[in-house]
Amino acid sequence: xxxxxxxxxxxxxxxxxxxxxxxxxxxxxxxxxxxxxxxxxxxxxxxxxxxxxxxxxxxxxxxxxxxxxxxxxxxxxxxxxxxxxxxxxxxxxxxxxxxxxxxxxxxxxxxxxxxxxxxxxxxxxxxxxxxxxxxxxxxxxxxxxxxxxxxxxxxxxxxxxxxxxxxxxxxxxxxxxxxxxxxxxxxxxxxxxxxxx
Amino acid sequence: xxxxxxxxxxxxxxxxxxxxxxxxxxxxxxxxxxxxxxxxxxxxxxxxxxxxxxxxxxxxxxxxxxxxxxxxxxxxxxxxxxxxxxxxxxxxxxxxxxxxxxxxxxxxxxxxxxxxxxxxxxxxxxxxxxxxxxxxxxxxxxxxxxxxxxxxxxxxxxxxxxxxxxxxxxxxxxxxxxxxxxxxxxxxxxxxxxxxx
DNA sequence: CTTGCGAGTGAACGAACGTTCACTATAGTG
DNA sequence: CACTATAGTGAACGTTCGTTCACTCGCAAG
Numbered sequence: 001x002x003x004x005x006x007x008x009x010x011x012x013x014x015x016x017x018x019x020x021x022x023x024x025x026x027x028x029x030x031x032x033x034x035x036x037x038x039x040x041x042x043x044x045x046x047x048x049x050x051x052x053x054x055x056x057x058x059x060x061x062x063x064x065x066x067x068x069x070x071x072x073x074x075x076x077x078x079x080x081x082x083x084x085x086x087x088x089x090x091x092x093x094x095x096x097x098x099x100x101x102x103x104x105x106x107x108x109x110x111x112x113x114x115x116x117x118x119x120x121x122x123x124x125x126x127x128x129x130x131x132x133x134x135x136x137x138x139x140x141x142x143x144x145x146x147x148x149x150x151x152x153x154x155x156x157x158x159x160x161x162x163x164x165x166x167x168x169x170x171x172x173x174x175x176x177x178x179x180x181x182x183x184x185x186x187x188x189x190x191x192x193x194x195x196x197x
Numbered sequence: 198x199x200x201x202x203x204x205x206x207x208x209x210x211x212x213x214x215x216x217x218x219x220x221x222x223x224x225x226x227x228x229x230x231x232x233x234x235x236x237x238x239x240x241x242x243x244x245x246x247x248x249x250x251x252x253x254x255x256x257x258x259x260x261x262x263x264x265x266x267x268x269x270x271x272x273x274x275x276x277x278x279x280x281x282x283x284x285x286x287x288x289x290x291x292x293x294x295x296x297x298x299x300x301x302x303x304x305x306x307x308x309x310x311x312x313x314x315x316x317x318x319x320x321x322x323x324x325x326x327x328x329x330x331x332x333x334x335x336x337x338x339x340x341x342x343x344x345x346x347x348x349x350x351x352x353x354x355x356x357x358x359x360x361x362x363x364x365x366x367x368x369x370x371x372x373x374x375x376x377x378x379x380x381x382x383x384x385x386x387x388x389x390x391x392x393x394x
Numbered sequence: 395c396t397t398g399c400g401a402g403t404g405a406a407c408g409a410a411c412g413t414t415c416a417c418t419a420t421a422g423t424g
Numbered sequence: 425c426a427c428t429a430t431a432g433t434g435a436a437c438g439t440t441c442g443t444t445c446a447c448t449c450g451c452a453a454g
Contacts, residue, residue, distance in 0.1 A: 025222065028261075028411065029412065038433090039433065041411090063439085121321075124326070125321075144393065195300060226441070239403075239404085260409085
C-alpha cells in the first residue's frame with residue numbers, strides 16, 4: 001500500500017463529521033479520545049492541526065475549533081446524471097456542501113412559501129412546491145417574484161418596461177397582470193424545492 | 198405594555214442565532230457578555246437556563262450547550278402564497294427549520310446530481326435542476342429513481358408490474374425503457390431543487 | 395411599610411480544557 | 425548501520441470555563 005494511513009484518517013474524519021452533525025457542536029479533546037481511538041490528547045491535538053491544514057476545521061478563537069462547510073456540509077455534490085454516477089464502492093470525496101449555505105445567502109431575509117395555483121407551471125413551479133423567497137434584493141427583469149398586486153399575493157415573472165411593471169405568468173391560460181392601484185414586491189424567488197414522499 | 202421584557206429577550210435570541218449561524222458554534226459565557234450586554238456571567242447563566250426551558254438550546258453534556266433546530270434552523274416557513282404573506286413589520290416566529298434537516302433524512306446516503314436532458318420535464322424536472330438522491334431505500338411504484346440501465350444512467354419513474362420493471366419518462370417524446378441486460382437503482386429522488394441566479 | 399420576586403452585579407471556586415514537553419516505537423532511506 | 429520522519433503515549437501546566445454564592449436594585453402586591 002502506498003498510503004497506509006489514509007484510511008484511518010478518513011475514518012476519523014467521518015466520525016468527527018457524524019459527531020458534529022448529530023450533536024451540533026465540536027467534541028472536546030477528551031471526547032475525541034474515544035471518538036478517534038487515541039489514548040493521548042496530544043495525538044488528538046496534532047490530528048486537529050492536520051484537519052485545520054486540510055480545511056476541515058478552522059480556529060474560531062484561541063483554543064476553540066469550528067467546523068467548516070467541508071466537514072459538516074451534509075450533501076455530496078456529484079456530476080450530471082449522464083456524466084456518470086460513482087459506484088458506492090468508490091465513495092470518493094467530490095465536494096461537500098450544506099444545503100442551507102448552498103441555497104441561502106441571507107438567512108435573516110429568506111422565507112419559505114408553499115405554492116398553490118398553477119400560474120407558473122411552465123416554469124416548472126407546480127402547486128405544492130416550496131419557494132425560497134429573499135426579501136429586499138434588487139429586482140430585475142426575468143426574476144420570479146412574490147408580489148402583492150391590488151391586495152392579492154401571487155408568484156409571477158417580473159417585467160419592467162419604462163415605468164410599466166407587468167407580472168407575467170408562465171401559463172398560457174392566464175393573462176399578464178398590470179397593477180392598477182398597488183404593487184408590493186414581497187421578495188425574489190431564489191430557489192424552488194419539490195419534496196417527494 | 199404587558200410584557201416589557203419580551204423585546205430584549207427576543208433581541209438576545211436573535212443575536213445568539215446570528216452568532217451560531219456565523220461561527221458554527223456556541224459562544225462561551227464570556228463572549229455572551231458582550232453579545233447580550235450583560236456584565237455578569239451569572240446573568241448569562243440564568244438566561245441560558247431560560248433558553249433551555251424554552252427549547253432554544255439543550256444540554257449536550259455537563260457544562261456544554263448545543264443549539265436546537267429552533268435556534269439555528271435558518272429558514273422561516275410561512276403559509277401558502279394565497280393564504281397571505283406577513284408584512285415585514287410583523288415578523289413573528291411562525292416556524293424555523295433547517296433546509297438540511299427538512300430535506301435530508303440520511304445525510305451519509307444522500308447525494309446531489311445535476312440533471313441534464315428533458316426526459317422528466319412533465320414532472321417539473323428541468324435540465325440544470327438538482328436532484329437529491331438517497332441511496333438504499335425501498336423503491337416503490339411511482340418513485341422517481343436514478344437508474345443505470347444497460348450501462349447508461351438516467352432519471353425515470355419506477356414502475357414494477359410482476360417481474361417486469363419499466364422506467365417511464367415524463368415526456369411524451371420518449372419511450373418507456375425496459376431493461377434488457379442490467380438494471381442498477383442508484384437511488385430514489387427525494388427532492389428537486391432549482392436555483393435561480 | 396414590608397414582603398417577595400425578577401433581573402442583574404461581582405467575586406470566587408473547582409473542574410475541565412487545550413496546549414506543551416519529553417519520550418517511545420516503527421518504518422523508510424542512503 | 426545511522427538518520428529522519430511519522431504516529432502515538434503519558435504526564436504536567438496554566439488558562440478559561442460553567443457554576444455557585446452573596447448581594448443590590450426596582451417594582452408590584454398585600
